Amino acid sequence: MAENVSEVWAERPSIGLFALVAVFSAFIWQAATAIYNIYFHPLRGFPGPLLQRASVLPWAIQNSIGVQARRTQKLHDQYGPVVRIGPNHLSFTDPKAWKDIYGHRVGNGLHANEMMKAEPFVKSIKSIPTSIINADREEHSRFRRALSHGFSDAAMRVQEPDIVKYVDLLIERLHRECDQGNKALNIEAWYNFTTFDIVGDLVFGQSFNCLKDSDYHPWIEFIFKSVRSGAVLVSLTYIGLSSLVQVLFRLGSFAIVRVQKYTDDMVSTRLSMEKSRDDLFEGLVKRRDDWNLSFKKLSANAFLLVLAGSETTATTLSGATYLLLKHPEILEKLKHEIRSTFEDASQININSVGNLKYMLAVLNEALRLYPPVTSGLVRTVPEGGSEIAGHFVAEGTYVEIQQWSMNHSKDNWADPWEFNPERFLTTSEEALEVGNKLEALQAFNVGPRNCIGRNLAYAEMRIILARVIFAFDLEIADKSRDWIDDQKTYILWDRAPLNVYLKPLGETKA
Numbered sequence: 001m002a003e004n005v006s007e008v009w010a011e012r013p014s015i016g017l018f019a020l021v022a023v024f025s026a027f028i029w030q031a032a033t034a035i036y037n038i039y040f041h042p043l044r045g046f047p048g049p050l051l052q053r054a055s056v057l058p059w060a061i062q063n064s065i066g067v068q069a070r071r072t073q074k075l076h077d078q079y080g081p082v083v084r085i086g087p088n089h090l091s092f093t094d095p096k097a098w099k100d101i102y103g104h105r106v107g108n109g110l111h112a113n114e115m116m117k118a119e120p121f122v123k124s125i126k127s128i129p130t131s132i133i134n135a136d137r138e139e140h141s142r143f144r145r146a147l148s149h150g151f152s153d154a155a156m157r158v159q160e161p162d163i164v165k166y167v168d169l170l171i172e173r174l175h176r177e178c179d180q181g182n183k184a185l186n187i188e189a190w191y192n193f194t195t196f197d198i199v200g201d202l203v204f205g206q207s208f209n210c211l212k213d214s215d216y217h218p219w220i221e222f223i224f225k226s227v228r229s230g231a232v233l234v235s236l237t238y239i240g241l242s243s244l245v246q247v248l249f250r251l252g253s254f255a256i257v258r259v260q261k262y263t264d265d266m267v268s269t270r271l272s273m274e275k276s277r278d279d280l281f282e283g284l285v286k287r288r289d290d291w292n293l294s295f296k297k298l299s300a301n302a303f304l305l306v307l308a309g310s311e312t313t314a315t316t317l318s319g320a321t322y323l324l325l326k327h328p329e330i331l332e333k334l335k336h337e338i339r340s341t342f343e344d345a346s347q348i349n350i351n352s353v354g355n356l357k358y359m360l361a362v363l364n365e366a367l368r369l370y371p372p373v374t375s376g377l378v379r380t381v382p383e384g385g386s387e388i389a390g391h392f393v394a395e396g397t398y399v400e401i402q403q404w405s406m407n408h409s410k411d412n413w414a415d416p417w418e419f420n421p422e423r424f425l426t427t428s429e430e431a432l433e434v435g436n437k438l439e440a441l442q443a444f445n446v447g448p449r450n451c452i453g454r455n456l457a458y459a460e461m462r463i464i465l466a467r468v469i470f471a472f473d474l475e476i477a478d479k480s481r482d483w484i485d486d487q488k489t490y491i492l493w494d495r496a497p498l499n500v501y502l503k504p505l506g507e508t509k510a
Helices: 002-039 050-054 057-064 068-079 096-102 137-151 153-177 187-204 218-238 242-251 254-271 282-287 295-326 328-341 357-369 403-407 428-433 454-471
Strands: 082-086 089-092 184-186 386-388 391-393 398-401 472-476 488-490 492-494 499-504
Touching: 002 050, 050 057, 050 082, 057 068, 057 082, 057 218, 068 082, 068 089, 068 403, 068 488, 096 386, 096 398, 137 153, 137 282, 137 295, 153 187, 153 454, 184 187, 187 254, 187 295, 187 454, 187 499, 218 242, 218 254, 218 488, 218 492, 254 295, 282 295, 295 328, 295 357, 295 454, 295 472, 295 492, 328 357, 328 454, 357 454, 398 403, 454 472
Parallel strands: 089 398
Antiparallel strands: 082 089, 184 499, 386 391, 472 499, 488 492
C-alpha cells in the first residue's frame, strides 16, 4: 500500500510538468499565430486595431455581447472605409463594395457568379436542413425561382385583402387598448403581432393569432430568445470551436425541437389544403414532388420566410415610429401628407400608399438610421482573390458590408446621425452635391442574394404606418426616449419596448 502511494506521489511531478508544458506550448502557439497575423498575414497591410488584427477573440466577444456592429462603426470612423476587424476579416463602407462583394461576378473564367456566404455565419449548426438563406448557388437559384411569383406585384394584389384585414384588426385593438391616449402601449410589440399574423397567413394559410390574443405565439418567443444564443454559436464557430457548437446545440435542442414541431405542424396543415393559394409558399409546394423536396427542407424554408417576412418589417416600423416621435416637425409633415391625401381609412391600400413620396423618404431614412440587419452578411473571397473597392483581397478572406457602419459613415452621408428624410427627395446627383451617396443605402442587399420580399415589405410598412398615423396622434413615453441607444444588436436587434401614447382621431377625417 505504501509503495502504491509513493508511486502516485512520484508521478505527480510528471503530471504537473506535462500540464506546464501543455500550457507553455499553447501560449507559444498563440503568440506565434498573433505575430504571423500582424506581420506576415496576406491582410497585414489593412488598418485596424492591433488586438483584432492579431486574434479572432475580440470580434467573437463583441459579437456575443451584442456590441460588435457599433464597435465596427467606430473603427471605420477611426481607420477609414476598409477595416481589418479580424485576422482574416475585412469590413467595407465604400459603396462600390456592394457590387464587388454581393453583385453578380462575370468574366475572367470565374467558376461561380457570386461570392459564397461564409459558412460560420450561415452553417454553424451542421444538422439544420438547407433553406434559401444558406443553400449553395444552384439550390438557392431553384428556391428563388419557385418563390418569386409569391412576391410578385400580381400576387400582392391577391394577398392584399389578407394584409388589410390584419391591419384593420391592429387599429381596432389599438383603439381598444389605448384608453383614449392615457395608457402607453408598446407599439413595437403591436407591430410584431401584426407582421407575424400577416406572414403566418401568407405562408401557412393560418394566423399566429398574436393580435387576437394580444400576445406572442410560443414560436415567436423562441425566435427572440434565439437571437442572443445564435450570436454565441456563431462566435464559437468563428474562433474554430465548431465541434463544441454541435455538442452545445444538441444539449440545448429542447427549445429547437419544440419550435420545429410548431413549424412542422403548420406546414402539414398548409400542405393538406386542397385549394391552391397564390401566397408566398405555393411555389415550393407545387414543386416538392418534381424536385424531391424533403418535408424538412420545406419546413426550414417556411421558418425562414416567416422570420424574414415579419421581424425585419416590424423592426423598420418601430424605428420609423421612434424617429418620427423624436422629431415632431418631421412627423407633422408626414401627418399632413397622409391626412390630406385620404378622406377615409378605406382609401389606404397598396396602390394609394405608393403615391406617398414623403412616406417613402421617411421609411428609407429609417432604414438608414436603424437598419433591421446591422451586420453578418459575410462572404468568402473565392480562389485567386478579388478586387474590392479598389483593394486586392486574398482568397479565403471574410469580407462584408455592415449596414450600421455603411449607413453612419461620414464619407457617405452629410450629418450621418441626423434624421433627415429630405435627403431621399432629391435626385442622386443633387444628393451627391451636398454629401449624400444614396447608392450607399442598400437595405435589401444587391445581387443574386438580394431580399426577394422587398416590394411586400414596403407595401406592408406603408399601409401599417399610414393607417396608424391616420387614426392616432402619437406621443412617446419618457422611458422610451433613448430607445435605440438602449438596445444591443446580435445581427438582428434585441429590441426594447417602445412605449407610446396613442390618442384616437377616428377613422374618418374631421
